[in-house]
Amino acid sequence: MPSKRLLAAVLTVAAVAAGTSAATAAPPVTTTNAISSSFADTFADPSIIQGRDGYWYAYATSDPLVANGPFGLMHMARTKDFSSWEYLGTVFNDQTKPAWAAPGSFFWAPDIRYFDGHYVMYFTVTDTAANPGGDPAIGVATAPTPAGPWTATDGPVVAPKPDGNGGFFGTIDPAMLTAADGKRYLYYGGFYGGISVTELSADGMHAVGEPTQITIGDRYEGSYVVYRDGWYYFMGSSMNCCAGPTTGYSVFAGRSRSPRGPFVDADGAALTDSRVGGTTVITQNGNKWIGPGHHAFITDAAGQDHIVYHAIDRGTPWLTNPFGINRRPMLIDKIDWINGWPRTRAGLGPSEGPVPAPTTGSSLGIDSTDPASGIQGATRQPGDSLGGPTATINGGAQTRAAAPAGSLRVEADARLGTSFTTVLGNQVVATVANNRVTLTVGRRTTSANLPPDFDRTQWNKLSVQVSGSTVTARLNDAGLGDLYAEARLEVHGLSLKAAPVRWLGSAEVDNLTVRPVARPVTKLADVPRTGDLLSGDDFSGPLGADWSWVRQDDKATVADGKLSWPLENADLTGSSNNAGLLLHATPAGNSWIAETKLHLDTGEGDVRNYQQAGMIAYLNDSDFARLGSVAIWKTRQTEYGRELVARPSDGATSYGAAAIGRSAPTLWMRLAYHQNAAGEHVYRAGTSVDGKNWTWGASWVLPAAARIGLYAHGEFTGANPPPVATFDYLKFYESR
Incomplete structure (x- = not known):
């Protein structure tokens, strides 16, 4: 902390210092999904980072960018404002790709980071030369700039993991995190074997110690972990990424106080449970985008978080022919933190039209890439070829213009001296000194320890933010949800005053931004709600005229106010089409909600593929949406699947699914129907325990109004005799 005398002197000088008025605000920048459309048709599994040159760099898996294009060796692109992009080529070429990769191996799911003075990329190698034949591993490469050149290490950072049956678990989809304990961690894995986290060596090049499994298999891949408000949030993608027009990929979250877990969702369900947990981060909403997932996070200059992800336009799902390569462009949307959980657009999901772009650059007339011009008392330095001009602060400095009153965020890349202090509104004092981050507001003070080996001479990201009553000061690698230390205070009644931003001590800064904080959204978007009862059946007597069968199953009986239906060893997907369906007439009108209550005990932890029961929106055997409580290997999930004809030439069908909530032996289910502005028929699923x-x-969007009904089937292994699905009712309500 600076001495009281020095701080008082700086504040006195600042009180009378002349400042220029803020520059006239430029028109707001908007962006429209897909943001990669100007240079690529597909840009899957994206990750993103802001380079020291002020550009945002995005990286993608090695699919061809366009139809009939060659497979790449992972792709790079960049933007200054998210409205226009420049394609930069591939990460590797045939000469620079990892020598330990098998010939013909692909490189997937890059994860970009910055620490120890260079850019670090982790990525999936689909096959290694050590034992070719599908033995995936995690590679790592470094570069002096975010555009390369990239140099791969001479071996994997995480080696292939044998499954004991002659094959290998899915050592895929890496994501790195620097945590508050000073250690670096790597998350990796997928549906086959689950996701694990391992500690890395200090340089991030080698896995050390024993990994910890943090998710059950058969549910998650595409890890990303961020730290926020004392919690580590794990986020992973679920279901099939690449089922063309029936892709239901979605992202779910759990959180923990430790980077090693255990991670639990908002309802307290663990991600390692057989009845697996997960709170929805993003899922499809009935517009043109389906299958949103395999994401990364960024925080913009206004403190607004954004999710960068790929998705599929259901109207143009294929990059090549049907059942070929999926067309997965890159999208971006804002994240709202509501009741402690990340929600895309407050739960609305992917955007289709123009939305505000991430806030970039600085206000107060500051050129973020030449910050000395906007700071009185700073010295302009030529910088280097990567970052351009920087600003050196020695003693005291301040912005030439006053920052506005209210919420404010100040952020910069910084190489810190022995002590460096940021002052906001003459009220908030944040200091990095004595290996601590200390935050003082009035008489209140808190601090957080930096790791013992924290290197202040390297470029790190420093942010100080006042958002309402919450004040934070944070040091991290690159602003990607990681951290070395964060000091945080809740100061009720705080009203930040208009004043220049001031600095004391010594540091070299770059990418300096001063911005009002984005207004937080604290309420979830509206969801369907039931109104008056329209019609239905509580099974108090024989089935009436509103019911009809497709392939009647005589084992289904109505008695004692319940429909009891032993699971058929049958299915409805592909060419099976031998499962019975019990359908009910639907109400008139353009919106309503169907609801049932189901009891189905499929046990826990054993394999019962694919015992299930639930509701269905049915047009025909090749066109339906099916909401069920289902056993998938050792998990028990709630799956909302879709089948349709994907290749009209021969009637070939595609089936995919989205996950929803968690399952339970007794589960309530709803399908909410409405017609959208285009007149399409949209069915949204909901569940309750x-x-x-x-x-x-x-x-899911169907081409016509469907019949609604019940099903109980499975094409299953497991319990014999088969379990019995018991339905208490099927009712239809007004939708409010």
Whole structure:
């Protein structure tokens, strides 16, 4: 901390210092998904980072960018404002790709980071030369600039993991995190074997120690972990990324106080449970985008978080022919933190039209890439070829213009001297000194320790933010949800005053931004709610005229106010089409909600593929949406699947699914129907484990109004005799 005398002197000088008025605000920048459309048709598994040159750099898996294009060796592109992009080529070429990769191996899912003075990229190698034949591993490469050149290490950072049966678990989809304990961690894995986290060596090049499994297999891949407000948030993608027009990929979250977990969702369900947990981060909403997932996070200059992800336009799902390469462009949307959980657009999901772009650059007339011009008392330095001009502060400095009153965020890349202090509004004092980050507001003070080996001479990201009553000061690698230390205070009644931003001590800064904080959204978007009862059946007597069968199953009986239906050893997907369906007439009108209550005990932890029961929106055997409680290997999930004809020439069908909420032996289910502005028929699914609190998930769009009904089948292994699905009712309500 600076001495009281020095701080008082700086504040006195600042009180009378002349400042220029802020520059006239430029028109707001918007962006429209897909943001990669100007240079690529597909840009899958994206990750992103802001380079020291002020550009945002995005990286993608090695699919061809366009139809009939060659497979790449992972792709790079960059933007200054998210409205226009420049394609930069591939990460590797045939001469620079990892020598330990098998010939013909692909390189997937790059994860970009910056620490120890260079850029670090982790990536999936689909096959290694050590034992070719599908033995994936995690590679790592470094570069002096975000555009390369990239140099791969001479071996994997995480080696292939044998499954004991002659094959290998899915050592895929890496994501790195620097945590508050001073250690670096790597998350990796997928549906086959689950996701694990391992500690890395200090240089990030080698896995050390024993990994910890943090998710059950058969549910998550595409890890990304961020730290926020004392929690580590794990986020992973679920279901099939690449089922063309029936892709239901979605992202779910769990959180923990430790980077090693255990991670639990908003309802307290663990991601390692057989009845697996996960709170929805993003899922499809009935517009043109389906299958949103395999994401990364960024925080913009206004403190607004954004999710960068790929998705599929259901109207043009293929990059090549049907059942070929999926067309997965890059999208971006804002993240709202609501009740402690990340929600895309407050739960609305992917955007289709123009939306505000991430806030870039600085206000107060500051050129973020030449910051000395906007700081009185700073010295301009030529910098280097990567970052351009920087600003050196020695003693005291301040912005030439006053920052506005209210919420404010100040952020910069910084190489710190022995002590460096940021002052906001003459009220908030944040200091990095004595290996601590200390935050003082009035008489209140808190601090957080930096790791013992923290290197202040390297470029790190420093942010100080006042958002309402919350004040934070944070040091991290690159602003990607990682951290070395964060000091945080809740100061109720705080009203930040208009004043220049001031600095004391010594540091070299770059990419300096001063911005009002984005207004937080604190309420979830509206979800379907039931109104008056329209029609239905509580099974108090024989089935009436509103019911009809497709392939009647005589084992289904109605008695004692329930429909009891032993699971058929049958299915409805592909060419099976031998499962019975019990359908009910639907109400008139353009919106309503169908609801049922199901009891189905499929046990836990054993393999019962694919015992299931639930609701269905049915046009025919090749065109339906199916919401069920289902056993998938050792997990028990709630799946909302879709089948349609994907290749009209021969009637070949595609089936995919989205996950929703968690399963339970007794589960309430809803399908909410409405027609969108285009006149399409949208069916959104919701589930509940208590009949009161509902989790609303994915929407599927059908070409016509469907019949609604019940099903109980499985084409299963496991319990014999088969379990019995018991339905208490099927009812239709007004939708409010």
